[in-house]
Amino acid sequence: MKMRKLLLISALLVWFVCPTFADDSEKFSPEKFQAEMEQFITQEAKLTNEEASRFFPLLREMHAKQRAVYEKIKKECSNRPSNEAECKKIVQKRDVYELELKTIQQTYHNKFFKVLPALKVYDAIMAEDRFHRRAFRNWGNHRRQPPRR
Numbered sequence: 001m002k003m004r005k006l007l008l009i010s011a012l013l014v015w016f017v018c019p020t021f022a023d024d025s026e027k028f029s030p031e032k033f034q035a036e037m038e039q040f041i042t043q044e045a046k047l048t049n050e051e052a053s054r055f056f057p058l059l060r061e062m063h064a065k066q067r068a069v070y071e072k073i074k075k076e077c078s079n080r081p082s083n084e085a086e087c088k089k090i091v092q093k094r095d096v097y098e099l100e101l102k103t104i105q106q107t108y109h110n111k112f113f114k115v116l117p118a119l120k121v122y123d124a125i126m127a128e129d130r131f132h133r134r135a136f137r138n139w140g141n142h143r144r145q146p147p148r149r
Contacts (some may be wrong), residue, residue, distance in 0.1 A: 040127060045127050055115055058112060059128075062105065062108035070101075073094060
């Protein structure tokens with residue numbers, strides 16, 4: 001389960017950092033993605049307007065902190081090291097970053113409990129996971145189709 005979450009977080013890295021997920025006629029819009037995700041979470045977790053107004057700023061803040069860590073991973077772990085010692089160092093550094101991501105997530109989950117009932121926090125987390133899985137599935141289907149001319 002933890003590995004699945006780490007894979008999801010890693011996938012989010014690609015989603016937020018790499019703007020080439022759509023062809024030239026359909027550029028990825030982070031703002032549109034964010035709005036669609038928030039609408040989906042609001043509906044799935046049955047958030048009131050007041051709850052949504054307290055929850056989403058925290059969620060956005062968490063994502064911003066996670067993106068900063070993803071940028072570190074991308075910057076420091078993108079080139080394949082040339083020897084055993086460097087490989088070990090990079091893998092260990094990546095482990096530290098992934099733990100940092102989990103710490104950020106845990107910290108914000110505790111903040112979410114202060115603004116939403118635990119049941120809605122759970123529903124919001126599960127809704128976000130479903131939203132991302134659907135987005136990747138749709139992106140994958142879109143990428144397999146031949147380009148329109």
